[in-house]
Amino acid sequence: AQTVTQSQPEMSVQEAETVTLSCTYDTSESDYYLFWYKQPPSRQMILVIRQEAYKQQNATENRFSVNFQKAAKSFSLKISDSQLGDAAMYFCASSGSARQLTFGSGTQLTVLP
Amino acid sequence: KAGVTQTPRYLIKTRGQQVTLSCSPISGHRSVSWYQQTPGQGLQFLFEYFSETQRNKGNFPGRFSGRQFSNSRSEMNVSTLELGDSALYLCASSPGPLQGMNTEAFFGQGTRLTVV
Numbered sequence: 567a568q569t570v571t572q573s574q575p576e577m578s579v580q581e582a583e584t585v586t587l588s589c590t591y592d593t594s595e596s597d598y599y600l601f602w603y604k605q606p607p608s609r610q611m612i613l614v615i616r617q618e619a620y621k622q623q624n625a626t627e628n629r630f631s632v633n634f635q636k637a638a639k640s641f642s643l644k645i646s647d648s649q650l651g652d653a654a655m656y657f658c659a660s661s662g663s664a665r666q667l668t669f670g671s672g673t674q675l676t677v678l679p
Numbered sequence: 680k681a682g683v684t685q686t687p688r689y690l691i692k693t694r695g696q697q698v699t700l701s702c703s704p705i706s707g708h709r710s711v712s713w714y715q716q717t718p719g720q721g722l723q724f725l726f727e728y729f730s731e732t733q734r735n736k737g738n739f740p741g742r743f744s745g746r747q748f749s750n751s752r753s754e755m756n757v758s759t760l761e762l763g764d765s766a767l768y769l770c771a772s773s774p775g776p777l778q779g780m781n782t783e784a785f786f787g788q789g790t791r792l793t794v795v
Contacts (some may be wrong), residue, residue: 601783609767611786634794665735665776666712666783669722 568593568660572670579648580678585594587643587673589658598662602643606654683787684770691793697758700790704751704772711753712784716767728753732765766792
């Protein structure tokens with residue numbers, strides 16, 4: 567079984583600044599995938615970024631990047647040049663051989679103008 | 680290309696009743712999975728359907744069931760509703776079986792179920 571832990575229920579950042587959201591996970595599998603999803607007030611889950619565990623290189627998508635520390639089982643999300651539209655609940659998730667996503671409890675991000 | 684469509688968006692039901700939620704996946708997607716989201720338990724996996732067969736099931740009682748049709752549309756049914764079933768039910772679709780990179784699922788906007 568996989569577990570995902572997000573220890574920051576809430577975070578805030580000033581517009582244009584950088585913020586890092588933390589996530590740790592636990593799995594006994596060697597082949598797995600990690601994801602960050604964003605859920606704005608519209609409630610629709612939107613994939614932000616994904617990381618294949620076998621890849622050493624950290625994934626990057628425009629202003630979003632991850633710091634994947636496999637040995638430490640850590641998968642943090644960095645948002646650069648924060649924008650008001652980045653305000654949302656962010657979920658870290660993992661998947662492995664089981665045909666499902668396992669989610670963390672989420673981090674509510676507030677962007678201050 | 681249309682996204683994942685869930686109907687209805689909102690639903691109010693009475694304890695003891697049953698409810699059916701519908702999910703139309705993205706065209707061409709054959710896998711549909713369902714998740715329950717509550718403030719207390721967070722996001723929990725309910726089940727996944729692929730090619731009209733349930734491939735995986737989460738830790739939910741038998742009151743929760745589902746099915747998938749030949750056009751990949753899926754329905755989820757909850758019988759004998761309890762107050763604790765009040766939640767946002769999210770449906771996600773992916774092109775193939777929900778494994779590995781295909782776990783990059785595309786979500787609908789959910790159905791908000793309130794049980795009174």
